[in-house]
Amino acid sequence: MSKNIRIIPRLDIKGPNLVKGIHLEGLRVLGKPEHFARYYYQAGADELVYMDVVASLYGRNSLHDIIERTAREVFIPLTVGGGLRTIEDIKNVLRAGADKVSLNTAAIKNPQIISEASRKFGSSTILISIEAIKQPDGRYLAYTDNGREHTGLEVLEWAKRVETLGAGEIMLTSVDMEGTGKGYDIELTRMVADAVSIPVIACGGAGSVGHIGQVIAEGKADAVAVASILHYDFIENNRVEVDREDEGNVEFLESRRTFSKINPANLHDIKDYLHKNGFQCRCNINQEMVSGHTA
């Protein structure tokens, strides 16, 4: 008896725009995050993640309006991260409409914020984001600021510690694989998923639906964050509006090219693939009856 795996579109946000990079760098503008969020919600996303990818660098958080607009029409859990430093920051993001927050830099600088925040808002509200980079000697170390700042912390030790401190979930990103389309870091995911009792969300690297199946089966991921595969599918099938006055590289979007390492798929494709391969996940039960999937 296995449990239902969550598929979580991850939307990286810079200013007013949805962006996507490679190794969390070289950000390309893809469109308006709210439009992607609404589309993913209607298509059957299990949760959503908004990450303000430049907030840590500039110490700002411009997400509030986007969160408010999203929370009015999207009734699935929304996690927000990027640049949250204090209990007050967390409170403000929750008030704007987030259901959970994701912390990285703040937690590494001051681990006590994990226990304080989980006591105040409930463990299930506090998700710890771990950005891992594999070292030449094979060890995995945790980084902050989109993989730029070295912390010296071993990923495994840090993961166990955040669980003890009261984190509700871990979002584990392989910076090495992120945006490459080469697949998730299976070794990293499995190492952490086996060591903790809280759910682990695998993040970074999906280039095809097969990669998602692999990180569930071999990596033991409890949930999977997906970005490029879904975003490129959205762009192929929708007219995209971009805020041109604002920051960001829009050349990619205007060229209408897709990144060759990515095989776009929508949420239905992903869940259909998972069902056919014996994984359980939430689906449209009316459709399920027609197509004959069983529980």
Added chain:
Amino acid sequence: MGTPHSRLQVAVIDYGMGNLFSVERACEHAGLNAIITADKSTIMNSDGIILPGVGAFGDAMDSLERKDLIAPIKDFVEEGKPLMAICLGMQLLMSESEEFGQHKGLNIIEGSVVKFPVKNMEGGKIKVPQVGWNRIFQPSSEDPTYWNESPLKDIMSGEFMYFVHSYYTVPSDKGAILSTTTYEGTQFCSGIRRRNVFACQYHPEKSAAEGIKIYKNWASATKSKQRDGL
């Protein structure tokens, strides 16, 4: 959606546990006027109350007691007015909980609150809390009208809802069980219906369109109660 005057006023009980804004937004979406409050007279004058909650059972009961909210909630239910209890709120309705030692609950529904086992039948590790989507089923022994006249009306048995919890309720009277769910081999009570009380372990406000339907159904039931002069 009606005018503000025709809207029902619902008190979302604020006892300092968890994020109430998503409950408030779901109410608005269902055409209810939600007020997040810990004020006794506001609660007593509402058309319905919602007892939400995330966190630890003991802390929650302490907080309800400190804010002097235990009697108002029980009185409200006693008057036959509608109560919806969600997640930890559902657990608080029970007589007692084993969470971090024994704690007394509101005792509105007779029964207890217990924790998921940490290992399954095969000895494998189970992730607790359960975080994510799972199915709610109508118990086979249940009279179908029990479901169809509840806020689960028009929702199919087997539908997915969003759960976040480590503990679950065990009502003494199995007849109070509205729906069951199975997590890692443990079948538990995921919904309760008892007269004017509806309780669910999942978060309907986070369970997409089918979850919002529960709010809408509860809102129309609350509206007809009000018409009946309750």
